[in-house]
Amino acid sequence: MKKVTVGVDIGGTNTAIGIVDVDGNVLEKGNILTPDHGDAAKYITDLSAAINDMVSKVQKNEDISVAGIGIGAPNGNYYNGTIEHAPNLSFEGVVHFVEMLKKHFPDVEAIALTNDANAAAIGEMIYGGAKGMKNFAMFTLGTGVGSGLVVNGDLVYGSDGFAGECGHTTLVPNGRLCGCGGLGHLEAYCSAPGMKRTAFELMAKYNATDSMLADKSFNELDSKMIYDAAVAGDKIALEVFEMTGMYLGQGLADTVHHLSPEAIFLFGGPTAAGELIFKPTRENMEKHLLPVFKGKVKILPSKLDAGNAAIVGASALAWKELEK
């Protein structure tokens, strides 16, 4: 009998579910639409049914047993197994998610929950480039910027279960408005929308009517278009990557001064640009570091498969629990 874990990634529109083996192979995956299932109790009942369906499907081919379920969710609290006041989910208030899910899976040894960036960090540690690393950080760049921090081999949850929100550290006092309402946060500069905002600032600064980006509206432009323009040599697009690296490098240096990690992993859409973003990030981080840290901290692309990272990260949380 092969032990597997289930990874569940809860997003505002979609919930992705995967059956994952101990090597990180996804044996089966599927999804349900998050807001189509009424309140949390009904959603958890439907989610449990979907998990059971998928397990049955796999069992037609091999004999598996579910040893754990890991859940990645916005505002997920590891300590309490709760999802608390998640702004993009239809659940209201504090949902005792793990407790409720346990009623559907009383025989499953480990059920645990955290936010998606923390789950990604654990995925990197169990299956990815951080295998064997005791101190590292993971930054996920997408619509927002998430982070997961690992110290002495364990994820940092802090006093309340919510640690690792480096996307909301302040880079620029009284700077850009962040989605959270704060000013000058890393997320407002280094997320995919942050890069678009940089592009618009630069076009305004240089009156760049000849940029390849100059015919796109604010709502049309996305980070993939900026990447394509940069590859084609567009000066504005190239400077967007330089500036994103400048901001991100400053932010990562702050994390190094806190935790002195062995490496920082970057994950998410904008990192597909490779050296266009890694090079200026690395150079600017180094510029900000104390001599004692210079040249020590690697900035690496995540080794998680982008398509499966969310469910694989959530499943890794379950494997990590089973190790304890």
Added chain:
Amino acid sequence: MKKVTVGVDIGGTNTAIGIVDVDGNVLEKGNILTPDHGDAAKYITDLSAAINDMVSKVQKNEDISVAGIGIGAPNGNYYNGTIEHAPNLSFEGVVHFVEMLKKHFPDVEAIALTNDANAAAIGEMIYGGAKGMKNFAMFTLGTGVGSGLVVNGDLVYGSDGFAGECGHTTLVPNGRLCGCGGLGHLEAYCSAPGMKRTAFELMAKYNATDSMLADKSFNELDSKMIYDAAVAGDKIALEVFEMTGMYLGQGLADTVHHLSPEAIFLFGGPTAAGELIFKPTRENMEKHLLPVFKGKVKILPSKLDAGNAAIVGASALAWKELEK
């Protein structure tokens, strides 16, 4: 036989030594001048003799045995027991301090070394206000700004033994020159000299010829004078405290977004100003926090006795080792 540890705090001019019991009581203290003892080997020999003298003195009154020696030193590396390229010490290069000291004290169970701010954090955890706390931060405000971070009950040393340099996180991009050569670091705003720099900026801004601080030269003015002027109602001095709190609050919020500590302890000269500095720090930290952290994180004065904190912190490092 009463077990004791020895705390050694190595500074650029003075090395303070204390014999400390398990409750943090200093049974005996003394000091030697750091640069008066030639190279590291000679210094360590003389330090060992001074420790033995002090132990003999205490032994006249009670039967003690030295179970550990803890050392706080600039650029102290916990993992290797080394002092590495310390800019203010006369030792050159990498000194294998613990290894060398062990030769003088072969029967002492635990000898450990870290930097002074980390030692202070352990002191707070073992004897002070952080007893029982698993996640907290300590910031020491003085000539510089040091920090010690505790996660899951252990000090964060990072991948190389040098973690916890929050004084060198960037508050203001391209801001004030820091002692380390970097720009805009927290230390350049929130240390005692940083407060003086703020006072000079404010006098320049307001052309404040009537300030009580206006007759002091840049080299004369110190943070105690700013405190006295603030208590007497001087507007410039009061605004210095407001601005120091504004800067420090921003920096502490970044630490909260990393680690979500239960509390942050402040130690050092400027904290003697009490609410003059704590109030604006607290308010400004709250202003920068994500909703999930608001109202949760206490900012507290250190409970360590300022006169003995350095040796008591270093001795706590030894007790912490003995716990392992």
